[in-house]
Amino acid sequence: MKYNYLFIALFFVATSVNAQKDYVITVDGKDYEIALDGNEDVKIKGKLVNIALKKKDTLLLDDDYFELKYTKQHKVSRVEIESDIEQIMLMTAGGSGLIIQKYGSFNPSMLQEMMMNEVTKESVSYGYNLKREDYDKELSSGETIKVLKSVLTYKGETEVYEVMAHGKKDEGIIVMTMNMNLGVEDGGEDMIQLMWNSLSIKP
Known part of the structure; x- marks a missing residue:
């Protein structure tokens, strides 16, 4: 059903439980409350119209240096660590996920090995066995990058860390993934795999 007079604007008023009506849709100047993934029947110009609000299953993180799904x-x-360093995080409740540090004033490629050492040294000190499985990865944008990979095991537990770096003159990113629950279905492995499959560096 199409109405030429209908102009719809979405306003995010809160982020809470999806069942709550945390969004407001403005239709032809009138506000209607609606829940994400919910449906509402509203009267517009005397006609009953069903309105639904849904979120795409796969979203795009679009940055001026890179993009990923x-x-x-x-x-x-997102958090600004310093004036020229921004940190972007995607994490599961179980602690798995990815961290991207974006540098705006220097090429961070030289920090790749240091970053891996920093995130694994505490586990190694505790008694975890560390095995390196570094590999080369071709990104969807065509670049081949070196990924450092550490697999740590201790009494039946396994943690996997991966670190990549990509830099240009005076800018770049470091991407670190953390799978803290290998084999546990908390969404961490799927998140990491989707990132690797979709990560693209912009020219």
């Missing part, structure tokens, strides 16, 4: 179950958080 992630699922709607996870949320992106």
Whole structure:
């Protein structure tokens, strides 16, 4: 059903439980509350219209340096560490996920090995056995990058860390993945795999 007079604007008023009517849809100047993945029957110009609000299953994280895909179950958080360093995180409740550090004033490629050492040294000190399984990865944008991979095991538990770096003159990113629950269905493995399959560096 099409109405020429209908102009719809979405306003995010809160982020909470999906069953709550946390969104407002403005139709032809009138506001209607609706829940994400919910349906509402509203009267517009005397006609009953069904309105639904849904979120795409796969979303795009579009940055000026890179882009990647992630699922709607996870949320992106950003924090500015310093004036020229931004940190972007996608994590599961179980602690698996990925961290991207974006540098705006220097090429961070030289920090790749140091980053891996930093995230694994505490586990190694505790008694975890570390095995390196570094490999080369071709990104969807065509670049071949070196990925450092550490597999840590201890009394039947396995943690996997991967670190890649890509830099240009005076800028770049470091991407670190953490699978803290190998074999556990918490969404972490799927998130990491989707990132690797979709990560693209912009020219």
